[in-house]
Amino acid sequence: MTTTQERPASGPGEGARPGNPAAGDKDRPIGYGRIQRKEDPRFIRGKGRYVDDIVLPGMLHGAILRAPVAHARLVSIDTSEALAHPKVKAVITGKDLEGLNLAWAPTLSADVQAVLVTDKVRFQGQEVAFVVAEDRYAARDALELIDVEYDILPPVIDARKALDADAPVIRDDLAGRTDNRIFDWEIGDADETEAVFAAADVVVAQDMVYPRVHPAPMETCGAVADFDPIDGGLTLYETTQAPHAHRTLYAMVAGIPEHKIRVVSPDIGGGFGNKVGIYPGYVLAVVGSIVTGKPVKWVEDRSENLMSTSFARDYLMRGEIAATKDGKILAVRTNVLADHGAFNATAQPTKNPAGFFSIFTGSYDLQAAYCKVTGVYTNKAPGGVAYACSFRVTEAVYLVERMVDVLARKLEMDPAELRLKNFIRPEQFPYANKTGWEYDSGNYEPAMRLSMKMAGYEELRREQAEKRERGELMGIGVSFFTETVGAGPRKHFDIVGLGMADGAELRVHPTGKAVVRLSVQSQGQGHETTFAQIVAEELGIPPEDIDVVHGDTDQTPFGLGTYGSRSTPVSGGAVALVARKVRDKAKFIAAAMLETRPEDLEWEKGRWFVKGDPGAGKTMAEIALGAHGTVALPDGIDGNLDAEVTYDPPNLTFPFGAYICVVDVDPGTGRVKVRRFIAVDDCGTRINPMIIEGQVHGGLTDGVGMALMEIIEFDEDGNCLGGSFMDYLIPTAMEVPDWETGFTVTPSPHHPIGAKGIGESATVGSPPAIVNAVVDALAPFGITHMDMPCTPARVWEAMQGRPRPPV
Amino acid sequence: MQIPAPFDYVRASDVDNALALLERHGPESRLVAGGHSLLPMMKLRLARPEWLIDINGLAELDFMVREGNVFRIGALTRHTTLLESPEVARLFPIVTDAEQVIADPVVRNRGTIGGSLCQADPAEDLSTVCDVLRAEAVIRGPAGERVVAMDEFHRGPYETAVGQNELMSELRFPIRPRSSSAYEKVERRVGDWAVAAAGAAVSLAADGTIEESSVGLTAVGLDGTVAGIGDLLGGRRPDEDLFAEAGRIAAAACEPVADQRGGIDYKRHLADELTRRVLRRACARASEEQEG
Numbered sequence A: 001m002t003t004t005q006e007r008p009a010s011g012p013g014e015g016a017r018p019g020n021p022a023a024g025d026k027d028r029p030i031g032y033g034r035i036q037r038k039e040d041p042r043f044i045r046g047k048g049r050y051v052d053d054i055v056l057p058g059m060l061h062g063a064i065l066r067a068p069v070a071h072a073r074l075v076s077i078d079t080s081e082a083l084a085h086p087k088v089k090a091v092i093t094g095k096d097l098e099g100l101n102l103a104w105a106p107t108l109s110a111d112v113q114a115v116l117v118t119d120k121v122r123f124q125g126q127e128v129a130f131v132v133a134e135d136r137y138a139a140r141d142a143l144e145l146i147d148v149e150y151d152i153l154p155p156v157i158d159a160r161k162a163l164d165a166d167a168p169v170i171r172d173d174l175a176g177r178t179d180n181r182i183f184d185w186e187i188g189d190a191d192e193t194e195a196v197f198a199a200a201d202v203v204v205a206q207d208m209v210y211p212r213v214h215p216a217p218m219e220t221c222g223a224v225a226d227f228d229p230i231d232g233g234l235t236l237y238e239t240t241q242a243p244h245a246h247r248t249l250y251a252m253v254a255g256i257p258e259h260k261i262r263v264v265s266p267d268i269g270g271g272f273g274n275k276v277g278i279y280p281g282y283v284l285a286v287v288g289s290i291v292t293g294k295p296v297k298w299v300e301d302r303s304e305n306l307m308s309t310s311f312a313r314d315y316l317m318r319g320e321i322a323a324t325k326d327g328k329i330l331a332v333r334t335n336v337l338a339d340h341g342a343f344n345a346t347a348q349p350t351k352n353p354a355g356f357f358s359i360f361t362g363s364y365d366l367q368a369a370y371c372k373v374t375g376v377y378t379n380k381a382p383g384g385v386a387y388a389c390s391f392r393v394t395e396a397v398y399l400v401e402r403m404v405d406v407l408a409r410k411l412e413m414d415p416a417e418l419r420l421k422n423f424i425r426p427e428q429f430p431y432a433n434k435t436g437w438e439y440d441s442g443n444y445e446p447a448m449r450l451s452m453k454m455a456g457y458e459e460l461r462r463e464q465a466e467k468r469e470r471g472e473l474m475g476i477g478v479s480f481f482t483e484t485v486g487a488g489p490r491k492h493f494d495i496v497g498l499g500m501a502d503g504a505e506l507r508v509h510p511t512g513k514a515v516v517r518l519s520v521q522s523q524g525q526g527h528e529t530t531f532a533q534i535v536a537e538e539l540g541i542p543p544e545d546i547d548v549v550h551g552d553t554d555q556t557p558f559g560l561g562t563y564g565s566r567s568t569p570v571s572g573g574a575v576a577l578v579a580r581k582v583r584d585k586a587k588f589i590a591a592a593m594l595e596t597r598p599e600d601l602e603w604e605k606g607r608w609f610v611k612g613d614p615g616a617g618k619t620m621a622e623i624a625l626g627a628h629g630t631v632a633l634p635d636g637i638d639g640n641l642d643a644e645v646t647y648d649p650p651n652l653t654f655p656f657g658a659y660i661c662v663v664d665v666d667p668g669t670g671r672v673k674v675r676r677f678i679a680v681d682d683c684g685t686r687i688n689p690m691i692i693e694g695q696v697h698g699g700l701t702d703g704v705g706m707a708l709m710e711i712i713e714f715d716e717d718g719n720c721l722g723g724s725f726m727d728y729l730i731p732t733a734m735e736v737p738d739w740e741t742g743f744t745v746t747p748s749p750h751h752p753i754g755a756k757g758i759g760e761s762a763t764v765g766s767p768p769a770i771v772n773a774v775v776d777a778l779a780p781f782g783i784t785h786m787d788m789p790c791t792p793a794r795v796w797e798a799m800q801g802r803p804r805p806p807v
Numbered sequence B: 001m002q003i004p005a006p007f008d009y010v011r012a013s014d015v016d017n018a019l020a021l022l023e024r025h026g027p028e029s030r031l032v033a034g035g036h037s038l039l040p041m042m043k044l045r046l047a048r049p050e051w052l053i054d055i056n057g058l059a060e061l062d063f064m065v066r067e068g069n070v071f072r073i074g075a076l077t078r079h080t081t082l083l084e085s086p087e088v089a090r091l092f093p094i095v096t097d098a099e100q101v102i103a104d105p106v107v108r109n110r111g112t113i114g115g116s117l118c119q120a121d122p123a124e125d126l127s128t129v130c131d132v133l134r135a136e137a138v139i140r141g142p143a144g145e146r147v148v149a150m151d152e153f154h155r156g157p158y159e160t161a162v163g164q165n166e167l168m169s170e171l172r173f174p175i176r177p178r179s180s181s182a183y184e185k186v187e188r189r190v191g192d193w194a195v196a197a198a199g200a201a202v203s204l205a206a207d208g209t210i211e212e213s214s215v216g217l218t219a220v221g222l223d224g225t226v227a228g229i230g231d232l233l234g235g236r237r238p239d240e241d242l243f244a245e246a247g248r249i250a251a252a253a254c255e256p257v258a259d260q261r262g263g264i265d266y267k268r269h270l271a272d273e274l275t276r277r278v279l280r281r282a283c284a285r286a287s288e289e290q291e292g
């Protein structure tokens, strides 16, 4: 089974700070370590409570009529037959929403998106009308009774043609709009970079496509809206990764006062960024409830999820690397055409239209870097950024890690050696890169060497050479990634004006049990366990005595939610700090109880005691009872053990990892088999290694999916060809090997517990390793690049000397 | 949740009852066996039967039995039953090969051989298997029973010789001495339909030369078996050159269309490559059989 390198192989700062897990799990009965997830008993027993499990008295059901074409003027809608259906309670069209000033809603990227079509259909699957009926079946049946007339327009499908002079203008709703350009964005120094390129011994360039893929969470999106016409209050159960941000937006858009809105995100069956934005369906459920005076449930089906909700990637990139002839990388330059679909609805920080793509400088010490990204509209579903990508770090890492391999081939150097030669050295941290990031910490070489040791790298290369002699195709792919996650400092990052901070509230009950309330929301990441462990580590209360509350805006402090691997970097910091605040307060109360001065007390896990007199002390439970009891409290200390904080992180965190993939390719059919995959991750302090491994396993599986099979394709008319799991393939256990995971520990110097986030590392780092392995396997055919997905047909075409882009 | 159009449902109590129900409810009624082809189409509203006649209770259609040189398989036999049968594996390894790559365990536990054949999807693996093994289909209708050969059974994509008021009750497979068979499929992912697949059956003469042979292709636009292969191989010793020649014939015989699974040239290449592979394996197995 899985080989786990149990001991950190390296780790500057290892053991240097309190709370470092390096002492090993077994020695630490409280706090960090490999404990089972607190949420699993309910999930394993089928007792999770998801949006679709919610049933309210008198609840009605909604269904959305979607556009069958990609680009068309709406001529007319006749809803009379649908309204005559005995079970139908309401049919809502764009015109009705215009009356309520709700036909268009702001996106998370300073654009607007139609809730229901008023003027023009802009992608296949777009929302055209909403039926509310007594049951789901009737709502679905009534969709067929709506008569819509469309005037078909030529669509823009190929992003490369979106800026052509004769391209139809998709967003003629926007005043003054004469083309399909959304933005041009650049970063780095173009002139400096050009100078380095001009003087370099070696320059390589490669066009590559990161195809449009879909997060495809197991649970599709949905909502139950319950508007109370008497008190004007709205309770909205939603599949959302960001309940607080949603509530604020609903207040701003719908005009319902924020204190009257409660957003509840119950158990969520996977998000991967798919559940960050606000979808028309959520708004329609709310409108449906307001119109009918009854709760309204809307849950989309699989095809709706795949065809209309946030996709990911869709970056057409050109990469260039300048290097010396002995393999010192000097500069990286890239030019990107970004397909954003019909509305610019990417979920990312306001000042970062290309997300964090500017981390494309990778793990290397460069003299110069420059990038330009052009975003365009096409007649495809909107969204983007989603899918475990850390705000486009995925695309950035793919670009640079593919380019480094292209360079290695050009220089006839081993790709692992080339990377080792160019890493940012440990003493250079904190490292200011050429696009404005300050990498907080890193120690790359030990991670790379550990992955090579686990893989038996030399031996693999020998085996490959022998196999090549016999005409067998074996490939070894390396990738080394650095992410930038945990957005982020409020001075730099906001989403629609909301700073990207997170709150935490901690209450220790009189008997010493505790509840911690988070502003982030779990979609399967194990927050109920990890965050209890952070409190446990700081207060010495066992995790099972700590309840973690999340997902309900009435129950939790404000914060921006879970995506971009930000929960541990941001909320984890908040939780550690709130626990320390409680611990500090406990010191004063303990001093009062022990009739001594606070400065005479010393902390050991779970207990304050008198220095030099370990017998004289008070446990957290005793202190909690004291706080709520009759002990005379010092001035300024209230009678409780509660605290709250909002954590504004000083910087982002920079997890990294070294991945090695081994593939075998069937020369007769082009079939790729991932034989082995070695993943060494460094996410700083490791809270629960089992949960970390789970995140890594899931991300690696995603990576296999993207590298080998996943793509949302469109035909020339704009028909989505990936609208079901028959056409949009996601990997199964059969396509993945037993993962071999290892780790190093380089704690973040600025994070309260040194943790960096792990949620997306493997999704980010694995696709280039797999593609590099496939391209390596195909080296005998003279292939230096092929685009994802590496399906049998596409690999075979590459073997014939004609690799082609997927779009 | 994907929601089909409204329909009514009735369980048949035996074959005669099923036929009577088909008669009563007419052209808008459909039999449902495993439901793994019909229900997905209904959920996408590509099929909208008004009545579903459930034949899952008909134990008389769920059997496997050898009678002399004929192996009879009831129409309601599940994929899993075929996959797990040692007798099937011994007599017709092509069936076991194919069943290993048909869908996934969830589908195989319910899906039936009758449903597969009657669905007649151009990518249906068992259709090729039955062609290659020269099976016969037994069809029952108001007028009684008739037995049809595969070339008569298939009427093109999604069409068969089974009339609206009829059902398929069983398939009959001839058992030949010194024979064996093999199947191989290329798919983009486990559980996916074939990009292309090939099946072969061979019988060897006592001297080790090929006596009879047939090759079928899946999902590449070929009806029935590849013409000319039996003649080419007949009387010759199995070897790589021969397989290569057969592969070329198969590639020329098919008419694939380009889709998301692959282009025409790739599929044609697979017809060639997979034909060689299945012939190689079938011959190897048959000669083991002979020695064993």
Ligand SMILES: Cc1cc2nc3c(=O)[nH]c(=O)nc-3n(C[C@H](O)[C@H](O)[C@H](O)COP(=O)(O)OP(=O)(O)OC[C@H]3O[C@@H](n4cnc5c(N)ncnc54)[C@H](O)[C@@H]3O)c2cc1C
Residues within 6 Å of the ligand: B030, B031, B032, B033, B034, B035, B036, B037, B038, B039, B040, B075, B076, B101, B102, B103, B104, B107, B110, B111, B112, B113, B114, B115, B116, B117, B118, B119, B123, B124, B125, B126, B162, B166, B167, B168, B169, B191, B192, B193, B194
């Ligand atoms: C995810 C998925 C993947 C799949 N992958 C593959 C694959 O790789 N290869 C492959 O070959 N198949 C594949 N299939 C299809 C699968 O094998 C089906 O089970 C099979 O095609 C139909 O069998 P069924 O019993 O489910 O038929 P049903 O769906 O019940 O019926 C199919 C049709 O046959 C008719 N019918 C059924 N039984 C009879 C009968 N006795 N007489 C007359 N008419 C009858 C029905 O009326 C209906 O029209 C896949 C299916 C799914 C859902």
